[in-house]
Amino acid sequence: MGRLIASLWKGVTYRGREGHYAFILHRAAGLGVLAFLILHVFDIFLVTFGEEVFNEFLQLYTHPIARIAEVGLIFGVVYHAFNGLRIIIIDFWPKTTVYERQMWRMVMLITLILTAIAGYFTLAPIFE
Numbered sequence: 001m002g003r004l005i006a007s008l009w010k011g012v013t014y015r016g017r018e019g020h021y022a023f024i025l026h027r028a029a030g031l032g033v034l035a036f037l038i039l040h041v042f043d044i045f046l047v048t049f050g051e052e053v054f055n056e057f058l059q060l061y062t063h064p065i066a067r068i069a070e071v072g073l074i075f076g077v078v079y080h081a082f083n084g085l086r087i088i089i090i091d092f093w094p095k096t097t098v099y100e101r102q103m104w105r106m107v108m109l110i111t112l113i114l115t116a117i118a119g120y121f122t123l124a125p126i127f128e
């Protein structure tokens with residue numbers, strides 16, 4: 001247990017700064033979206049049991065906790081997509097590596113703006 005915590009701690013503190021956090025977030029977002037996708041294939045599959053079962057399950061997604069999780073999904077999808085493009089740019093044009101930090105800050109800015117806009121509409125029904 002101690003070793004697990006020590007290695008997790010080392011994973012978070014190993015280098016720090018933009019590149020390292022970009023990588024951690026990219027992996028967490030990729031796995032998070034994958035987890036949602038598995039749940040999502042299950043929820044769409046429920047339609048085979050008829051309209052009522054399907055609609056009843058989807059009701060779960062209107063719960064405030066589900067809506068907050070959806071904002072996390074939006075963040076994960078947008079971050080992974082734009083940071084993925086940043087990685088692709090650096091991989092194809094290695095000279096752009098000197099701008100990797102600036103590009104990551106740009107990715108974060110785009111992600112936060114789009115998450116705020118979509119998040120507003122996702123969370124608004126909670127307060128109605």
Ligand code: HEM
Binds near residue numbers: 023026037080085088
């Ligand atoms: C716009 C669409 C996407 C783009 C541009 C993209 C881009 C990338 C790139 C470039 C990598 C390699 C990262 C590296 O070299 O360190 C990657 C890794 C990964 N992606 Fe995506 N991706 C996309 C969509 C998705 C989706 C929809 C999922 C999940 C269902 C996903 C899950 C993952 C996972 C789990 C990894 C491995 C992360 C790691 O090794 O740390 N990606 N993605």
Ligand code: HEM
Binds near residue numbers: 034037045070077
């Ligand atoms: C919360 C936002 C989302 C909603 C409301 C939504 C809604 C739906 C609906 C209604 C279908 C059925 C379409 C049809 O067959 O007529 C579907 C299928 C699908 N969606 Fe989504 N979706 C969402 C997010 C996502 C995300 C983020 C991904 C990718 C990671 C995704 C991947 C898929 C896939 C692969 C299918 C086909 C599944 C199957 O046929 O079993 N969806 N979605």
